Amino acid sequence: MKLISIVTPCYNEQDNVEELYKQVKAVFDNFSDYEYEHIFIDNASKDKTVSILKKLASTDPNVKIIVNSRNFGHIRSPYHALLQATGEAVILLVADLQDPPTMIKDFLVKWEEGYKVVLGVKSQSEESSIMFAIRKMYYNFINRVSEIDLTKNNTGFGLYDKKVIEILRGIDDPYPYFRGLISDIGFESYKIEYIQPVRKRGITKNNFYTLYDIAMLGITNHSKVPLRLAAMLGFAMSAISLLVAIIYFLAKMFFWNYFSVGVAPLVIGLFFFSSVQLFFIGIIGEYIGSIHTQVLKRPLVIEKERINFEKNQLNLLYNLAKNEVAISTSD
Template sequence: MSEKKMISIVTPCYNEEENIDELYQRIAAVMATLPYDYEHICIDNASTDGTVKRIKELAAQDKRVKLIVNARNFGHIKSPYYAIQQSNGDACVLIASDLQDPPEMIIEFVKKWEEGFKTVLAVKPESEESSVMFFLRKSYYRLITKISEVALVQNATGAGLFDRAVIDILRTIDDPYPYFRGLLCEIGFPIATVPFKQPRRQRGVTKNNFYTLYDIGMLGITNHSKVPLRLMAMSGFFLAFLSLLVAFMFFVAKLLFWDSFQLGTAPILIGIFFFGAIQAFFIGVLGEYIGSIHTQVRKMPLVVELERVNF
């Protein structure tokens, strides 16, 4: 009789002490309904509260609970990606530890996997979060989908299930700062989606802020699109032509109305500020691409571990 397949469940944590118990219980309840063994991998990004202590207590009671403690906070992009690569299951599920990705979705993920999909992603066509933030997220997804060199899944949260074949491919990709959702689409396997309404966070505070959201937003653009660079080049040609045309018009106007036509300082100041702003914007975009190259060249490890439990 063949052994049961195993599913690895990865939950990245950072100061989620208030949610750990419910997260563990709901995952255990879901997996009890499925005919698979499982391991629950918690990777902690150097929490400053009692998250690590509580996970260790759970790990002492249940050997299926495994813990990786990072030496410092390596960010919300690197840490989950590293934990996925440490999984041993025939498939790996990634969900957030703040319970905004309901663990009950695992059942739907597994159904899609059993149908033959190697990649399953959770998408949120609606959410109980701030309407302004939700609108900005949807607008970003529409933008990145249009300019990306590969078709990306709109409104994907990052939660999902990934077959062992996908994990093996990810392990061969030497990317020290990956845009995970984009990589999954670049691999090319058909992607199944599981829509859900994202609930509001019940306990704790979100760890995302303007900088972290901007970071992952720019990462998606610089890693998967050359469109901004092409727009910079085309805009440069267009503005140069427009400047030449305006200069010619002023020249003709001066010749025709030599005594009455006065240029004044206003057009000069407006032109200086306008072109200065355009140049600053273009230099900033170029700097994002250079920063991405710098990160790739340094080849720093995804994560440095402080300790492991139950591995």
């Protein structure tokens, strides 16, 4: 039987984790060819999420829990959990039920056909139409400036073969842009469209800062266009400024008594150039911040505790012992 790992990051999802667990279990109850592990990684929730997960883990050994010592953010925590998975394939599934667990079956069908990556792509969403439109604009923009082809309208929801996970383990990125890494690896992916349902229970943990963080991470990790645009725009604006200065000088020379330079053009020009400079200084700061994070090389998360992972360790020891016996027998 093939082991499939389901990875679910959660933070303050007490209203959803048990329902998600039941839906995933119901999916695998209909499979005879697969066994599964459901890894929940909790980012130091302040509600009853952990206690609910521990109750589930006490009755079902397929439920495995990682509890972080603090909130390590929405980038590092899910990625760490993916690297802990031991299945032949790993499926990333968020806790808010906006990624339909019923699509697990479709993912596995395409995986068995040979695809190393199978992605869920939002064709429509029952969320705010404004937010969906903004996200769509961002995906279009980042695809234009990126050095690789990124999958539009994918949040990471999908299936990843163990070979992909092994490659990710070797990358050693302390603050990874997961969606970009998947595209960067280059395996052909199969995309399955779905309509994203609206969140029914709880509130979203995303805010302007977290969305901005993801957006800038995608740009700084996969594009040098903003930096080069700053250089090109600086050169162009310098040329325009010189041309305007020459025009003003000639106008004043020929129409000395009638042409008034005035203060308004100077003030407007000063504020315009200052705002452009501040914008590109901010862009450069984002790249420097990204470099700073890479240089620090801090761990993705610090675990407070983990539950039901002993089975993995025993299986690993068993497989190592079996391999040693096979080698000695062949000798």
